[in-house]
Amino acid sequence: MQRHFAASKLSDPQPSRHLRPPADKRSLFDRLVEFISPGPDSRAELIATLADAEQRELIEPESRQMLEGVLRMADMSAGDVMVAAPRMDLLDIDAPYDELLGVVIETAHSRFPVYEGRRDNVIGILMAKDLLKLQRAPELNLRTLLRPAVFVPESKRLNELLRDFRSNRNHLAIVIDEFGQTAGLITIEDVLEEIVGEIEDEFDDHDEESGVYTLADGTHRVAGDTSIASVNEAFGLHLPETDFETIGGLVAHELGRVPRRGETVDLGGLRFAVMLARGGAVRWFRVARLPAKRPSSDGA
Numbered sequence: 139m140q141r142h143f144a145a146s147k148l149s150d151p152q153p154s155r156h157l158r159p160p161a162d163k164r165s166l167f168d169r170l171v172e173f174i175s176p177g178p179d180s181r182a183e184l185i186a187t188l189a190d191a192e193q194r195e196l197i198e199p200e201s202r203q204m205l206e207g208v209l210r211m212a213d214m215s216a217g218d219v220m221v222a223a224p225r226m227d228l229l230d231i232d233a234p235y236d237e238l239l240g241v242v243i244e245t246a247h248s249r250f251p252v253y254e255g256r257r258d259n260v261i262g263i264l265m266a267k268d269l270l271k272l273q274r275a276p277e278l279n280l281r282t283l284l285r286p287a288v289f290v291p292e293s294k295r296l297n298e299l300l301r302d303f304r305s306n307r308n309h310l311a312i313v314i315d316e317f318g319q320t321a322g323l324i325t326i327e328d329v330l331e332e333i334v335g336e337i338e339d340e341f342d343d344h345d346e347e348s349g350v351y352t353l354a355d356g357t358h359r360v361a362g363d364t365s366i367a368s369v370n371e372a373f374g375l376h377l378p379e380t381d382f383e384t385i386g387g388l389v390a391h392e393l394g395r396v397p398r399r400g401e402t403v404d405l406g407g408l409r410f411a412v413m414l415a416r417g418g419a420v421r422w423f424r425v426a427r428l429p430a431k432r433p434s435s436d437g438a
Contacts, residue, residue, distance in 0.1 A: 211329070226257075227241065228260075229250045235269075248309075292314070362422065386419060399415050
């Protein structure tokens with residue numbers, strides 16, 4: 139009996155080995171640092187921590203910006219970054235082929251919402267490359283080339299929308315308001331730009347630091363975020379630099395709103411024509427000098 143009891147006493151501690159907590163592999167210094175400076179408890183503290191990590195050269199500035207973009211995106215909705223309905227480039231299902239092709243060439247988009255009757259009645263999405271099929275086979279019906287349109291509410295979170303874009307392989311969605319009306323459109327590029335910053339396109343060959351480029355026909359292409367000082371220097375002007383820093387801001391102020399593609403504003407003897415507008419701002423202007431006014435012959 140005593141031997142059996144002793145054996146039992148020796149075997150009792152065995153199961154307790156499985157209840158022992160795992161060893162903390164962190165060094166004493168790491169645990170002391172965490173005790174003295176605990177991790178961030180809020181998003182603001184996390185952003186401050188990322189900024190501090192950049193200052194100490196633990197992460198690159200681009201990495202910090204992307205991480206902050208991810209954090210900001212979680213609080214943003216489709217309505218925050220969409221292209222508003224009045225600025226949408228649409229195709230009319232009943233328009234002739236030449237008119238449709240002209241819009242495609244002028245705007246240089248790869249996808250277009252197509253409407254029927256009124257602009258807010260979007261019936262599908264047309265790929266620009268599919269329009270070429272009509273040229274080879276005019277008997278085709280444009281409706282057969284349309285792809286289903288994806289509709290999302292203005293309140294749709296950007297992180298959820300990005301996940302949907304990736305899973306459904308869609309690149310464009312129509313944003314609708316609370317009444318079911320078309321509020322605007324949003325693309326996967328608009329969402330990604332909130333993380334990685336501006337994504338350069340065919341207009342963004344920055345070969346000069348000033349943002350002013352001379353074109354083959356003698357006109358100029360000017361970035362909307364070009365400083366007014368740079369525009370004044372390039373064209374010999376004296377546009378005011380007090381209230382606005384960029385030429386895009388000054389032009390929008392003169393017009394009273396953000397101009398749309400194709401609209402023009404005359405300033406300081408120059409005509410600023412909008413080449414590209416995106417996300418509520420002008421990306422590029424085409425700038426040409428206004429013809430000099432001929433002197434009046436009344437006093438001759």
